[in-house]
Amino acid sequence: MKRRYYSFFPQNYKKNLAALRATFEDSSDLVIREFSFGTNKDKEVKAALIFLDGLTNPTIINDSIIKPLMHDNHLLYEEEASDLSDLDLIRNRLLSVGVVKTIYTPNEVIEACLSGNAILMTDGFCQALDIGAKGGEKRAVSEPVSETSVRGPREGFTENLRTNTAMIRRKIKDPSLKIRSAVIGARTHTQVNLLYIDGIVDPDLVDEVERRLKKIDTDAILATGYVEQYIEDNPYTPFPVIWCSEKPDAVAGKLLEGRVAVAVDGTPFVMTMPMLFIENFQTAEDYISRSHYATSMRILRLIAFTISLFAPALYIAFTTFHQELIPTTLLFTTAASSEGIPFPAPVEMGIMMLIFEILREAGVRMPRPIGQTISIVGALVMGEAAVQAGIVGAPVVIVVAITAVSSFAIPFLMDAVSIIRWFLLILASTMGNLGITVGVFILLVHLSSLRSFGAHYLAPLAPFQRRDLKDTAVRAPLWAMHTRPRATNPQDLKRLRSNPPRNPSSSEKATGVRNHDKEQQYDP
């Protein structure tokens, strides 16, 4: 879609201003500050500073633009001071602002204006100065809500793109961290940055991501999720194929594994791609904590995933098709609790799962204090009452509760799992174990068929890559993970310079004496 642009009238300052006013008609936040400056009266220059109030930093406007022009021109050399109408002169000698750009077209004026810059137009010139005066209110860097960390860094991304890229830059102090920029959205003109580390990342991958970003033809990009949906490979899968995080350290880690990050202005989330299935089970904390603990947590998450996916389906399959699988004593208890329940087991399970989904949704959208009330009412009162009233059996409540709790352990997959769970439940209640097995087969094939920017989604498992298993269910010690994951096809495979990798203690033994000496030297 094309914006109605006014044409630039060469050297006609008044007309230009009028046209600009017409473009921004009914925009009360537009400020056109007209003023004049100059050293002697007859050579006074008429000028206008145009900016959008709220997007700009008033301090810069006042102290670095208007003040030098109006008050500090006596600091100029005399021959310069005589003719102030030269834009280059103003730019080079007067404006004490970091980013100043000369612009020529009305489009640029509008874009600069909208992105929070101040525009200086002077009478008699067909150029204008685009002065970086971005500012305005923004949220301070705070601890991320969606991912909390115990030992790791606590900062999280904000809605401001520059802050976000700066946070990453602060982690990776290397000129080869590249940040390409693009503007997407015909109306929103959202700034989108593409980050990668040159020398690690596969250049084809960067080109591919950029190509897909450029292909986006929409009028609005309001959050990362918008971009995600436009560039992902498999639009019809419930599984996330692009990873996103609120934590700069996590994103930096992904970049260092040879991935590409995409940051979108206005969202405190940064996406990275390609994404592997196993990333759903990884957290930034894993790499900080000890590897045994991290490994056990990984396994725990995998178990939680299995439970939250299969528990209701397996319960139905066992209690309605394969009662022989239930230990005899447990069968009696289960049978006792299903005496007098009016619904067949699948319906019973469906009701409880539905109630749980509603409770979850209600809890998420409500303000936190109310959310807690809802969960207490839902979990305690409704569960207990439903059992008491004989609408559902106690085992069903237990199973749904386990399912729910387990799904919270794998936040990335929660959405996918809560859909697939229903699919498996239907299969299990029609075909029992066979249904579940066919469901698992379909699920496996589906996962195996997914691609994320050319990487196999199920990567170290299918296609099997033995050497990449170090960061799956097991999180090997960092010194043992001496290569980057091959799924991202990094240019520079080696993470450690020393090859072969060594257990730190064993290398210490070899050179222990020397190290010790050195340490003593540096010890004050």
Next chain:
Amino acid sequence: MKSTGGNISPKDLMFAVFCFIQATVLRSGYIIAVTRQDSWAMAMTGFLFAIPIVAIYAALLRKFPGKNLIEISDCIFGPIIGKVVSAFYLFFFLSLAALNAHDLGSFVVRYLMPETPIAMVLLISLMGCAYALRKGIENLMYLSICLSIIVAGAVAINSILVLNDMNPGFLKPFFQMDLMTYIQGTVTIGAVPMGEIIAFTMITPMLEKEKKVLKPLLFGLLLSAFSMAFAMLRDILTLGPLVSIVSLPSFESIRYVTLADTLTRMESIYAVVLILLFLFKVCILLYAFILGLSHILGRKNQPLPNQDHTNPSFNTDQPSNPKSFPPLTLISTALVFFYSLIVFESAMENIDWGASTAPFFSLTYELLLPAVSLLVAFLRKLGKAREVRE
């Protein structure tokens, strides 16, 4: 990106062979009924019997690199006889797919869901297969290692759990039956589960290194032979003389698992693994059939349907190649569905077929036709002779 998309590594192929044959462990009842307590040895001799068969496939594939079995027979026999030979192969693949689907169905109906009509079981299973085939066979092949690990784990766990019920005395006496019995056992194992890997000759053109066929096939076979011998040993040791009268020994032996009175009746869990394997096998056989059919019906000199999407994610916006093959997946699956419904009237017919005629039927296509093809190719001096000499 130079990812392995569409390319299958030899390792994948090897474990795919393993999974493929492992699905047939259930059918070991045919052989165990014949060779009884010595059946475990038949797995090994069967493997020896299968080596020349595999060597013939490897020689054919070497002579005509990048071509699958149907294309090769077209090359060797010319367009008309080639089509006839291909049609024979196709019938074989179709029958195998139907037989295996029927095996799956009757297994599920007999042991898991006795009151469900077999048609429903087959329908849902074949829907799973059709889905997998539409997603591309390579995705299934990638899964083979994972699947093998699951299978090995399940077999190991189950075997450990029945350890308590084993009696080594059941293995005796060793080798006291007629020689003919052992020949029958060897040929049956060599032909029925092992020789069926002829279906993989339709997939080998998708290999990363298409010339390295013999090794993965042989090692896959060896692996399967070991695991088959292991499973048979377990069954014989747990079931003793019962092994030759129960219909599915490997399933029956797991029914004894009792661990602390809670972990009993594990066979439904094992059944899950078996069904997965059966789905895998039926998928491979169906793929062989569909690809062969496409080749017969499709236009000449067109790229293979699976080779023009070596890297599917990156050409999303490029115009797809005009498909020269009609989409046969669903309709072929439907054909297998109906075929497997009528293939046997009863389990007794199934057993009779498996024990008496199946080895000869299979050998015709697994040994006779390829051997004749190879011979004709030699006589007509077709293919890359230089490579054969190496």
Next chain:
Amino acid sequence: MTRNNSTIRKGALPRSITVFGICVLLASFLTGCWSQRELSKLAIVVGTALDIGDQPDTLKLTAQVVKAAEMGASAGSQKSSSGGKAYVNMSYTDRSVLSAVRGISHMQNRRLYFSHNKVLVISSELAKLGMGKGLDTFTRDYESRMNIQLLISKGKAFKILEEDVDLEKVPSLHLFGMMENQKLNSETAVVTLRDYNIATLSGSPAPVVPIVEMKKDKVKLYGTAVFKKGKMIGELDKSQTRGLLWVTDRTRGGALTVDTEWGQVALEYLHSNSSLKPVRTKDGAIRMELTVNEEGAIQSNETTEDLSRLENVEKLKELMKEAIRSDIENALSQARSLSADVFGFGEIIRREYPKEWEKMKNNWDTLFPQIELDIRVNVKLSSTGGLVRPVIPGGAQ
């Protein structure tokens, strides 16, 4: 099969999702009533009894069904228990097991479910007529398992399932637990359906099954029934049963009271193993060699003698040996008189000397009583328990 992204983007996938979804939904409506069994519609059978029916050529099947609500009451369920019995016995007389099961379901609103069947009790009258009829159904049926406990009852079998139980709630579960417990006593041959079938299929088919009887509303183990050609032909008493267990290496423990010159001493079997081997003698005949290795302990000493003295230990060992030997000989003579190879001699000969067995197998019934059994018993008394010397009046002086 041919995965094509452009078509997927244009909506082939939603189409397949739709079709697949419709199929699954259709399937769910169609299969709804097939193999699905609601728990509350099942009558869980935990024990079965087979008797001779009152009409000729019929049998009476009694199925013990658990009342889940009563069972669950103990497991903390909120539902109040009515304090009644936790089980119901249902009987029906018909010509086969299967039709009797069908007969019961004609009278009930629930379907009998046999997967959790634990015990099968067969009356000795029926067993004497032949077991085949009942057992084949239980072996063949997919629901029933081969690891159910097999029992023969003196008197009516269904009476056994009406036992007055104290610690358990259901007689069958009590019986099952009781049989599991017998492994420690080694006076009963614990036999599952699978053991019975394997013994039947073996070279010299003479399976054994434990016998139970009702005494004052309590079930008591009695001995072992011996089968031949599917019919019960005789019994082994407790000592003979133990002899049988010695030979077949199934002794797991047990107690033995011996009369010594000083009085009664109770000994305990701790660990034992035995091996049975066929040996070909020079004249071509086959003998059996049995070696029993036994490790025991002194369990109680009612006498005043110091049993820790080594010469006394030797005496005790001799007595223990004698007891074991007499158990085995007892069993052997009973087996010979029944001409039933309960020890599986024939099967062992078949495994070791298959060629000889070919010649022997046809007149095994006459050959078996003539097979010689060499018994070698090695006994060790490893400890005297917690006491070295007995508590005797004034013993501290």
Next chain:
Amino acid sequence: MKALLVIIAFCGIAWMDLPDMIKNKQWRNLAIYSAIFLSVLTFGVLVASDIKVPSPIKAIQVIYRDILGLSFKAS
């Protein structure tokens, strides 16, 4: 009844397969496809309406066992 279900299922198959071919104007493929489709449909309807369709496996067994004399004796 069963035959009707088969026909409905085949409509589903056609609905999934046909649009692509028609869109891409692959008339030759369409012709081949229709031929196979119709024959499988006939087969399916025959099976579904309980008309006894002889199993090809039976025929093969007769050829191998009775004509060629190739068979093991079943135990």
